[in-house]
Amino acid sequence: MKKLPLYISILLLLVTAGMIPFACSKNESGRTDDLPALQPDKTDxxxxxxxxxxxxxxxxxxxxxxxxxxxxxxxxxxxxxxxxxxxxxxxxxxxxxxxxxxxxxxxxxxxxxxxxxxxxxxxxxxxxxxxxxxxxxxxxxxxxxxxxxxxxxxxxxxxxxxxxxxxxxxxxxxxxxxxxxxxxxxxxxxxxxxxxxxxxxxxxxxxxxxxxxxxxxxxxxxxxxxxxxxxxxxxxxxxxxxxxxxxxxxxxxxxxxxxxxxxxxxxxTDRAGAAGGTQADWTKFETDCMARGETPWYSQELPKRPPMLPMFGKVKAFLFDSLTAISLRPGPPPLTGSAKMKEETDEILKLVNDDSRENYRIVHFWADGVGTSTPPGHWDAIAAEDFIKQHYSEVRWARNMALLNMALMDAAIVCWDAKFFYFNPRPSQMNPKIKTLTGLPNFPSYISGHSTFSGAAATVLSHLVPGRAGAYDAMAREASLSRMLAGIHYRADCEMGLECGKNIGNYAVQRAKTDGAGD
Amino acid sequence: MTKFWKACFQCCLALFILLAALVPAAAQTEIDGIMMTKNNFCVGPMYGYSSWKSYWEGTRKRENLNLGRVSTEMFSVMGNYGISNKLNILFAVPYIKTKASAGTLHGVEGIQDGSLWVKWMPIEKSIGKGNLTAYGIAGVSAPLSNYVADFLPLSIGLRSKSLSLRVMGDYQVGKIFVTASGTYIFRDNIKIDRDAYYTTEMHYTNKVSMPDALSFNLRTGYRYANLIAEAVLDNWTTLGGFDITRNNMPFPSNRMNATRLGVNMKYELNIPRGLSIVASGNYVIAGRNVGQATTVNGGLFYIINFNKKQPTTTSPKQSQP
CATH class of the missing domain: 1.10.606.20 (Vanadium-containing Chloroperoxidase; domain 2)
Structure with missing residues (x-):
């Protein structure tokens, strides 16, 4: 027993020594904190x-x-x-x-x-x-x-x-x-x-x-x-x-x-200032939807919150005019009373009940919800970290970010137009047993914003950095899937969103081919 | 001659799923002034239920109708083994389940952080009419599963590996005792599933720097024969971190502070010998970035004596009046 204090002292000493590196490595550096200076391959x-x-x-x-x-x-x-x-x-x-x-x-x-x-x-x-x-x-x-x-x-x-x-x-x-x-x-x-x-x-x-x-x-x-x-x-x-x-x-x-x-x-003057809409606008979405015989979306927040920027679909796009924006609107989702809708809702219930760790990883990596830089910001981060390796001139950096971000903004416009045109309920509204693996966005379901953004971004980036096309496509698909795994979108929302996003991305690709910047 | 059994007592409260996942579960080390006798092993299951409706968003108290009541259930196994009368080893392994009564968020469940403590009693002496003992306790904890930390308030824990160092003193006069302790908790940084996050500034990384914490614990009450009954006041203070911004979600590196008031009881049965029942309850009386939780715990513990020669060894510490 007399040896005991010594034994413990040594243990405590070791433990104390062990925590010194612990205490010193508190601040985590960011991926872009320590970048080398930009040295463009071409001056452009x-x-x-x-x-x-x-x-x-x-x-x-x-x-x-x-x-x-x-x-x-x-x-x-x-x-x-x-x-x-x-x-x-x-x-x-x-x-x-x-x-x-x-x-x-x-x-x-x-x-x-x-x-x-x-x-x-x-x-x-x-x-x-x-x-x-x-x-x-x-x-x-x-x-x-x-x-x-x-x-x-x-x-x-x-x-x-x-x-x-x-x-x-x-x-x-x-x-x-x-x-x-x-x-x-x-x-x-x-x-x-x-x-x-x-x-x-x-x-x-x-x-x-x-x-x-x-x-x-x-x-x-x-x-x-x-x-x-x-x-x-x-x-x-x-x-x-x-x-x-x-x-x-x-x-x-x-x-x-x-x-x-x-x-x-x-x-x-791009109409974004009026994107919040008025009570009359919000009511009209609902009554129009019911007039079509459909179950309208409602806010599942308490107290019920007006939908997020319902008139954003009317904002002036960068890559196309307002008639083209409407022509990019996808066809309707399954009718809310249809067997197809029931099947899609059941699929989501099954997915959330099987909430594996990998599903959480995918959902949370792509969630980009409250307090984050949003899905467009996430795609900007993905782009930026790849552009760093491309040694672009500043003007080419700006051109490529502009192509990407104009496509992302226009994706938001077309997506929001579809969301409020169809005013389709979320899976958790159709079946309250569906519990979500991340926060439920406060706007209608069809089409998925993440999918539209990701389809557009992957299309633009694949044109700009062709060597990464496969990776961008995989990321877009995973981002899209994450919304089903999270329990906040149906399959139709995600598949149609990706496709719609690709169509929008192609407008930016067309611009890129003709803006005189070459590759 | 059975007082040493009480060593089983607080190790249950030890592991605290403090405040339903808003405050770190781990690192509440073994904090009572009692030692398990050499070659005795106390082990048992414990159940805990904790819930809150109100929480502190920074220093502002609020409710969230989209969460309703957030509840946490804990199922755990804990144990305490006497290597010697002055040196004990303790462990705890909890399974946690969370749920929000309102809103759409999915509850989470899984095995949380395992904890292991070494408890050493270097000083024991009579002072005045009473008996004074002093302790040094070192503990480590680490996640035992790959659970999600960044899904507060429904995450089952914070994933941070920790090392805690506690000093403690206990003084007993007659049937009345006072125990006071202070702990410094070193917390390791964690990784989350996101690759960027905002605290008070942007971080372009999936690694989160976790501030260390301090904890104080004061308990007093009755300790005699088969019964221990005590009141407990404790405080957890995070040394750094940031406040939840208005209407934002909580984050693992928030400055989570809590002061709790509670009662603990333990009763040991005469038959069957070696079995005891523990129960406790506590309430958060002040906090920051945590839920105002009410918690109740209950458990059963059994002592297995590995001493072949002396079936019931007296703990030297528990020379009670």
Whole structure:
């Protein structure tokens, strides 16, 4: 017994030693925290001739001729870089490293973060109604916006498309003015990022910043502190890195903002502002559905919540006109009273009763529900992590993200149109025994949003990165299946959603084939 | 001469499915001031039912009509073996089942985290009219199945492997005792099925950093002959983590805190010898990011004596007045 304290002391010592690594490895790093600097395989110098989305031409907005690199003004700007570089802090180096991974990439990540932060349905009022976020008072509860999937899809599309057009314009002027990068003018400038032959005026990073900041004022008006801080950091990183002089940055930011203004004007009139609908609209969906002899959808939330953005199907698409949008609407789902519907409902009951661990994995990996960046954000993450390996120029990054996100937004439009045209009940409404493996979305069932988004995204990405086509197809199918396994969609919703999504994706593929960017 | 049986008592409360899955189940180590005698093994089943309707979303108290009442059932086996009179080993293996009474969310069930503790009593002395003992307890816990952590409030646990270190003192005068203990719980990071999540910022990873926790436990009551009856006050404080945002879902790395008040009872039967009945109940009186749970537990324990020579060895600790 006398040996015992010693024995225990040793045990405790071992245990304590064992937990030190434990205690030190608390912070988990993200997959894109430590990326190498973007080093494009091609400069895409001629991208000024690529087809813009809203701009009438690449030089629609003027950019003034830059000062010559021999002027005192320019030399003063070189000295600004040198004075930063004379005493670099670790924080400054970290900022340079972070932003060097890619401007379009980083702003896409920031946007996904804003979406996730704001993807929260408002809490009910005492009388059982629900408050609606107010864009002119974004910080009051419920904060503006409620970044649900349609809202998010539209946000990703506008930011990406504005950045693309801004970069097309920037490349036009880069080629026109052909002002070299500061390190080409003065060999004593250090470069903390890879050098490029691309002319540096106006700065491609700054146009991305300008376009993003301007769009985000509209889309996330309550988060200006974060957005402005990131914008300042990004611009400073380019100067510290020796990649741009101040006039490159200022011209780029101004151009980005000007181009984005055109997208802001479009966004103000794209009918998204009325997508919430009114009580009269909500009632009409129900009565129209009953008039067809069908069981209408109803909200299974308590208290009953008005459906999510029921008029989003009327929003102006990027890739096609409103008549085409309606023509993309799939045929009807099985009638609610039919044997086929019963069969499909029974299938879902069987699936949820067999809730294996693998089913949970699939459901939760793809759930992208409350508090996440939504399915479009998930597909942006998938795309971004593949694009990183492609070593695109910034303009090609923007073009490909724009193609993807315009397809995702238009998928939201066509999908929401179908959902409210058919107003089909969820499986758990048809059979309350069906319990869901993730949160039940508060809008009609047919067709599945996840399936439509995924079909569209996989189609666009397969065109852009053909080597991954098989993987994208498998991911889209799994995302689609996840909604059946979760108990929130029927097979018909998912199969038709995937097909409809592919049709929408093909519009983006058609655009990609003819926009002058090549592969 | 049978007082050592009481060692079986609290190991049941040990494993706590604290607050119906909103607070970590594991790492409530063995926390009573009693040791199992050498070569005695106490083992038995335990059942627990815990439920809540109200919960704290951050510091704001609310109900959720889409969950109704969230309930957790626990079926477990626990045991305590006396390696010596001063050194015990304890274990617990629970099976958990959760359910929401309203809304559409699917309940979950499965084997949760197994726990193993080493309990050591280095100090035992008479002070004044009473008897003071001091303990050091080290415990580990780890998931015994691949259950889902990121489905709160219906997940059966948080999946975090933990290491807990507890110091405890017990003082008994006559039939009345007081036990106080404090525990530091190191919690390992976990992996979830998602590959990105938002806390107060975005994380592009499936790994979640889990904050450590502190726990305090104070109990006092009657301990004599066949009966123990006591009141318990305990507190669990998560050292970090974030609050559930308005109308959001809970997340494993939330700052989950809870203070509970409860009572425990144990009665040992004279016939059959070696069998005891335990029952307990408690209620969360204050919390943060947890359900305001009411919990009841009941169990049966049986002592198997492996001492061939001395059928009922007296625990040196339990020299009762």
């Amino acid at each position: 110098l001629d991208a000024g001739s690529w087809k813009p989305i809203l701009l009438t031409s690449a030089n629609e907005f003027p950019v003034s001729t830059p000062v010559a690199t021999t002027t005192p003004e320019y030399i003063a700007q070189l000295n600004e870089i040198k004075s930063w570089q004379a005493s670099l802090t670790d924080n400054e180096r970290n900022i340079v490293k972070y932003w060097s991974a890619g401007a379009v990439l980083r702003w896409n990540e920031i946007l996904r973060e804003l979406v996730a932060k704001h993807n929260l349905p408002p809490y009910q009022n005492d009388d059982g109604t629900y408050p609606v976020p107010n864009a002119s008072n974004p910080l009051a509860y419920p904060q503006f916006p409620f970044a649900n999937p349609p809202y998010a899809a539209r946000a990703y599309a506008y930011v990406s498309a504005a950045q693309y057009d801004a970069l097309v314009a920037a490349h036009y002027y880069k080629k026109l003015f052909n002002r070299p990068a500061p390190y080409k003018v003065d060999a004593t400038i250090n470069t903390l990022v890879p050098q490029t032959d691309l002319p540096s005026y106006p700065s491609e990073d700054a146009v991305v910043v300008g376009a993003a900041v301007e769009m985000l004022k509209l889309l996330f008006p309550g988060d200006q502190d974060l957005i402005q801080q990131k914008a300042e950091e990004h611009k400073r990183a380019r100067i510290i890195a020796g990649a741009n002089v101040r006039s490159d940055i200022e011209a780029g930011e101004a151009l980005g903002k000007a181009v984005a203004q055109k997208f802001v004007a479009r966004a103000r």
